[in-house]
Amino acid sequence: MVDIKNLTKAYGDSIALDNVNLHLQKGKIIGLLGPNGSGKTTLMKVILGLLKQLKSGEVLINGEKISDSSRNFIAYLPDKNHIPPEWSLQRACEFYADFFSDFDIQKAHRLFKDFNLPLQARLKSLSKGNQEKVSLILTLSRNALLYILDEPIAGVDPLAREEIFKLILQNHRSDSTTLISTHLLLDVEHILDEVIFISYGNAFLHKPLSEITSPTKNLNEAFKEYFG
Numbered sequence: 001m002v003d004i005k006n007l008t009k010a011y012g013d014s015i016a017l018d019n020v021n022l023h024l025q026k027g028k029i030i031g032l033l034g035p036n037g038s039g040k041t042t043l044m045k046v047i048l049g050l051l052k053q054l055k056s057g058e059v060l061i062n063g064e065k066i067s068d069s070s071r072n073f074i075a076y077l078p079d080k081n082h083i084p085p086e087w088s089l090q091r092a093c094e095f096y097a098d099f100f101s102d103f104d105i106q107k108a109h110r111l112f113k114d115f116n117l118p119l120q121a122r123l124k125s126l127s128k129g130n131q132e133k134v135s136l137i138l139t140l141s142r143n144a145l146l147y148i149l150d151e152p153i154a155g156v157d158p159l160a161r162e163e164i165f166k167l168i169l170q171n172h173r174s175d176s177t178t179l180i181s182t183h184l185l186l187d188v189e190h191i192l193d194e195v196i197f198i199s200y201g202n203a204f205l206h207k208p209l210s211e212i213t214s215p216t217k218n219l220n221e222a223f224k225e226y227f228g
Contacts, residue, residue, distance in 0.1 A: 001026045001177050002047065002146060007057035009042055009201075016042045018201040020057070024146075027174040029191055031209075031219075032181045034198040035227060040181045041079075043198065044148050047179075048076055061146065072102070075144035079151040079181075081135055085124035089117060089134060096138050108141035111171075115163065129160030136164060140171040147178040153187060165191050189219040197226055 002024035009017040017039050024030060032040050045051040047059055049066040061070045083092050089112055096103045112119060115133055123131055136152055152168070153161045161184070169191055172178055182188050195212065197205040205212075205226065212222040 001062065003060040003063075004043075004047070005057050005060070007043075007046065007059065008055040009046060009051065010055045015055075016201050017046065020198075020201070020203045022196065022203055022206055024177050024179065026145075026177055028193045029168070029172060029178045029180065031185075031188060031192045031195045032179055032198065033185065033195055033223060038198045039201040039203075040198055041150070042201070043203070044076075044150060044179070044181065047146075048074060048148065072100075073145040075100075075139045075142040075147045077135055077139040077147070077149045077152055079154065081123075081131055083123055083135065083138075086122055088120055088122050090119040092123070092134070092138060093119070096141070100142055102143040103138075104141050104143060108137055111137045111141065111167070115167075127160075129156040129163075132156050132160065132164060133167065136167055140167065145176050147176060149178065149180045151182055152180065153182060153184055158187075161187050185220045185223055186218060189213070192219075195219070197223070199227065 004020055004022040007017055007020040008015065020043065032043065034040055042051065046054070049071050059066050061073055064070050093105050093108050096108070097105045109119065117130060117134065123134060126134065132152065139147065139149070153164050156164070165188070168178065180188060189209070192209045194206065194208050196203055209219065213219055
């Protein structure tokens with residue numbers, strides 16, 4: 001699905017990603033986890049094709065290097081809302097349908113209805129949690145092969161988090177991969193299949209969640225073992 005080979009990215013003399021090698025399989029929900037400044041955002045932006053001029057290495061999606069066509073396979077949820085606050089949900093749907101050929105507007109309408117989000121509602125009239133749901137619904141309504149979700153539950157209450165996780169799980173497909181970056185380890189643990197730990201640009205661990213956790217050790221505790 002996604003192969004990252006010998007990837008090094010530098011900003012001047014500062015190494016942001018240090019010889020990263022990863023294989024992201026289809027059908028997996030993967031947590032990209034690490035402290036602030038560890039390289040998570042840089043790695044996501046390289047996969048998205050937003051950062052180029054690599055010092056070495058490459059990213060392949062279905063065997064193809066990142067290009068304008070391969071980016072069409074990727075649905076990205078940034079960590080900050082990018083939808084104008086005065087837009088209605090219907091207008092946001094129409095924008096996505098015009099911009100992304102794989103956007104399923106009927107699916108978006110159905111999901112908005114399931115979460116009691118009226119199409120005529122303007123984004124600015126919604127709570128923080130509901131705004132996050134809107135952004136996620138729009139992202140998941142694309143028929144992409146790779147979903148990259150950057151802090152999808154940041155700043156929302158526990159109930160909204162559970163609804164967001166439910167949304168991710170219900171819309172995850174066996175032919176797609178979901179990569180989630182978050183600091184809320186205990187909240188996200190129950191939906192992850194695998195985890196990647198990254199520190200100082202070095203993705204030093206990529207394992208099934210079951211190999212680093214146990215009935216007596218949760219993800220947060222495993223994280224502390226590696227990061228202190």
